[in-house]
Amino acid sequence: MVLKPLEMKMLADIRRLILDLHDEVMGELKEIKGILTSPATDVPAEEHRLLNASLSVPEALATRLDESLVQARPECQDPNNFPLQLGMDAFQHYFQEGNATSETDSYLNLMKCLWIMDKIKTSTEFKRLPDGSLWQRYVKRMDFRLAKEYDRWAASLAPEPDMDTILRLPDDEFRVWKTDDEEGGDELIGGDSVFLTELLNINLPSEGGKSTHKLRVLQNVDGTIQVQDTASTTSGNREINDVHRFDAYLDKAQLIPIYASPSSTSAALNIKFKSDKDSANGISPSFGNLGDLLKFQEIITGYRPVLYRGDLHVECHSSAKFSLTGSTTKEKGRVQIWQRKRPAHTRTKNEGSHSSTASPMAPIESDAGPQNNPGRRLSKTSTSPTDKTFLDKWRRDSTLSAATFSTMEGSVSSTIFTGTNISRLDTGSGTVGVRMDRPEMPKLVLFLESKKTGSLSFLSVAMNENTFINEQACDCRLPRSRCAIAVIEHSKGPLSARRIESKLGLKSWNLASLGTSQPPPKPDPHALRDLRWVKLQFASFEDKEKFRVRFNEVHTIYKNRVADFYRHMEIVKGRNVVTTEFRRISTND
Known part of the structure; x- marks a missing residue:
């Protein structure tokens, strides 16, 4: 064969x-056996030391978590009412994500675990547990593992993230539990889809007598996605399923955002998705809410929309350097702010497996609001965290000698970099290098329709460190002004932007062309060289303010992550100057 x-x-x-x-x-099985058979007393000296260690969460961060908890669960305003089982499920969720690829995420997850464990130990439900009970042993075991992880993190000398940066994160980042609507996530699923990872599973509005209509998106082992559109009808006592299933390569996919057509007055949330522009394989779903639609869009583009606003009048001004004249286009439009999708916490094929612990008992900001932003699922069954550091995973994958890795010890072990992709480089001389990529820039994406010709296009503006909203270019400079205009400029020259025009109208208006799977060629034929400013006139002052606030939040987070990137690069360089090769990745402002 x-x-x-x-x-x-x-x-x-x-x-x-x-x-x-x-x-x-x-x-x-080993973890459960340890919990069941371990003695309730005679704690080893090392475990006793760690359990008695003084671990605390910064006061400002604890206050933010307390506020989020009370908002989600008013009954928890009394600290004694913190739920035991739900609390441990949340603890395991964040502990498992403790070694995230972002330093901010890693630190925030660790602080959440400390905060949750403190809440559990002071809760009435935990205090009522009999001595030596299974739940008590389970909590103490996880408390020990938390203290050990904190001890390891402190010993790694990893720089502590800036608290101001963490506190500027969106409210979603401080929630302990996700809502039911946001549950759904990266899980291996059974049935006819074994070994596929479920990315999306939502209900669509039923039509034409169909009882249910579902849309699922799965990730194949080769990186492609599988789309399943299932319509069910009931005939007597039988349910008949009509399943449309096809695979798609994201580097060839076509996503037509019908819902974002600037001249459309319809409230329908429709898109058209095809595996490629010439394929007959495709779907044209109508979504029940904007949040579900943006989740699907995020899968295709690799970017998370954190704001969506419509009913805009857009002006774009282009002029050559030192020129007093130029050209200005006037268009109708809609706007989104995109952030790079966070690395999934699912295990990659090179990471190996990590032990898990079952519970000891079976007890976007958009027009629709920020609650529609996609979220990760909090598993119904607790899963144990990994005890492997970043260096452990690197060492397991590497073919380099142990002597080579000994020279790296203390440099990148358990140091997690904010928004930075890290990979090792074999220099071919028995040494190892570290490659660190800058955090990816957020994007301002405009869905445009020319007022003169009616032609459709996308305008993508990179929100780099020097992109800003110029409040001196409109009536915002006046006191008590309710100006509905935002002017986007670059402090050091033209904006870094791309305009992709649709030659065939809506038929070829492909949003996937802005995604991570369809990078532009070099040189980029769609790049704009002399775009000086973009003026956005919103329908109301309130819409402009929401845009301004979210723009500045996303921009500030990105700038802080870039600053952390250079700071961490210097730290690693100072520790590994003999054995590490550094390559600075060029970026275009």
């Missing part, structure tokens, strides 16, 4: 998944 390369890769990935699942199950 002759296997094609793709089939061989798929079989190898499936085998790796089976081994990972086996290791994970064995880890769970």
